[in-house]
Amino acid sequence: WGCARGKRGSWSSPPSWATETGELLRRFPGEQRSSLRWSCSLRGFLTVCLIMSVKLNALHSDSYIEVSQYRDQHFKGNRYEQEKLLKQSNTLYVGNLSFYTTEEQVHELFAKCGDVKRIIIGLDKVKKTACGFCFVEYYTRGDAENAMRFVNGTRLDDRIIRTDWDAGFKEGRQYGRGKSGGQVRDEYRQDYDPARGGYGKLAQQQRSTEARNTF
Incomplete structure (x- = not known):
């Protein structure tokens, strides 16, 4: 031996x-x-x-490109159809962006993994300003898989961003779904995040009410 x-x-x-x-x-x-x-x-x-x-x-085995458990509750179709599209999609959802991150910055990062077809910046549906997410569409599934492997969990504008498969962009999905116009997560957030508008919307309202009552 x-x-x-x-x-x-x-x-x-x-x-x-x-x-x-x-x-x-x-x-x-x-x-x-x-x-x-x-x-x-x-x-x-x-x-x-x-x-x-x-x-x-x-x-x-490549767990980085597997479809996550998250499913869009607003998807027009059944769960099977959504699952099928997710497994064939060239589009990624990108979250936890700074409100100040530009389309050019997103393109520069994601183009390292392949040819980007288009980028759709998420907007506050009331203010029509960036609200911290976007969609990145590639020409091929392979390039999108590379982004899932190498970009997910990296830093952009000093923030850890996350990527997930998206069933495909449809008009109207660029707008936030929160009651105040932005993302739902920013409605209930209690911490102060200067890159995402400060405190969450409910926390801001509560602080404003407390300030008025003080005077």
Whole structure:
């Protein structure tokens, strides 16, 4: 057994099956031992092949491009149709953007993964100003998959952005769905985020009410 050398010059122990095989071989005479040794060598070879196969399958598995559990509740169609479109789509939803991030900045980042067909910046439906999300459409599914692998979770404008598959942009989806016009998440957010308009809308209203009552 060709044992690998470990740390600090020590030699690692052979696997248990190799030790057991050696002990078994010593109990057999000449010709039988040779035949059995070949059989055991084959077993070792097949074991290594199995281990390598498992490792290669793990490397080939690409969880980054899998369709997430999120489903658009406003999708015009059933769940099966939405699932099918998500698995074929070239369009990505991009979230957690700064309100000040421009289309040019988005294009510069996502173009590193392939040819971008178009970018639709999400807008506050009342103010018609950017509200922190966008859609990025590629010409091919492969380029969109590269963006899912390499752009999701990276920084843009000093913010960690997230990407997800989108079933395909339809007119009207560029507008926020929150009661105040922006995204729903910014309605209920309690923290102060200067890149997304400060406090959440409800928190702003509450603070304004408290300020009026103080005076």
